[in-house]
Amino acid sequence: MKTPVIIAAHNEEERISDTLRSLPADRTEPIVAVNGSTDATAEIARSFGVTVLEFEEQGKLPAIQHALSSLGQCALEPLMILDADTVPVNPIKWHRIMTKQLNARGDVPMMTSGPVWFTSEKGARVGPAARSLFRIAQAAATRSVAEDTGLKGGQYGPHQGMRIERPEVLDAVMALEHFWPMGDVALTEAVADTEGGSFVQLVHKDALAYTPESASYPPLSYYLKNGMKKAVEATVQSYVDRGATGSKPYSPKKTK
Numbered sequence: 001m002k003t004p005v006i007i008a009a010h011n012e013e014e015r016i017s018d019t020l021r022s023l024p025a026d027r028t029e030p031i032v033a034v035n036g037s038t039d040a041t042a043e044i045a046r047s048f049g050v051t052v053l054e055f056e057e058q059g060k061l062p063a064i065q066h067a068l069s070s071l072g073q074c075a076l077e078p079l080m081i082l083d084a085d086t087v088p089v090n091p092i093k094w095h096r097i098m099t100k101q102l103n104a105r106g107d108v109p110m111m112t113s114g115p116v117w118f119t120s121e122k123g124a125r126v127g128p129a130a131r132s133l134f135r136i137a138q139a140a141a142t143r144s145v146a147e148d149t150g151l152k153g154g155q156y157g158p159h160q161g162m163r164i165e166r167p168e169v170l171d172a173v174m175a176l177e178h179f180w181p182m183g184d185v186a187l188t189e190a191v192a193d194t195e196g197g198s199f200v201q202l203v204h205k206d207a208l209a210y211t212p213e214s215a216s217y218p219p220l221s222y223y224l225k226n227g228m229k230k231a232v233e234a235t236v237q238s239y240v241d242r243g244a245t246g247s248k249p250y251s252p253k254k255t256k
Helices: 016-022 039-047 060-076 089-105 128-141 167-174 182-192 222-242
Strands: 001-009 028-035 051-057 078-080 110-113 116-119 159-163 200-201 208-213
Touching: 001 016, 001 060, 016 028, 016 039, 028 039, 028 060, 039 051, 051 060, 060 078, 060 167, 060 182, 078 089, 089 110, 089 159, 110 182, 159 182, 167 182, 182 200
Parallel strands: 001 028, 001 078, 028 051, 110 200, 116 208
Antiparallel strands: 078 159, 110 159
């Protein structure tokens, strides 16, 4: 059985082909949720023969919810979420390790997140190496505490695995408001905080994916000069300024 891969896409005509081309056709079933796009994203996605959903509302979280609704009962089964500009380094091994983790603890609600390697806007993979190493180190720190203390730090977003498993968990996910930024954290908490649910941060070279560095992140020099707290505040504000109408930032819950 192929694994659904939900891909939220807003004006991604320059990147969606690389993402879809990278996914193993014999193992994955992409669902491209094109939200509020004004370019050729939908047409390009259709040329790959994948399922394409189009709607006017912008936003990654609403796009994921639309895709889950389209899946019906299959939304309860293991699936993956991938940004439209994110490409697994080794797609077959990426699929294997992500799905293996989702099935590792039996029939329980589960969220996983894989490590990322940031690239420049033009796709260069060596420029922002220091930031990428920081993110991988952050993922490693999270993995050591995730199962014991719940959601604590870590990285979310570009590529995640999700096993909703129960109708009431799906209801909780579908009831989420339009959060941006940190909608991916809200999604993770909605699943992981349910009875028996959990979150696991993967740290493995075969789970690695390339993704462009967000324009909202200040340069490392800003972190060094102003400190982590101010850098985080600046990042969130930048995301808010670029957010779609009706979205709002999410405040993570305290750890268990």
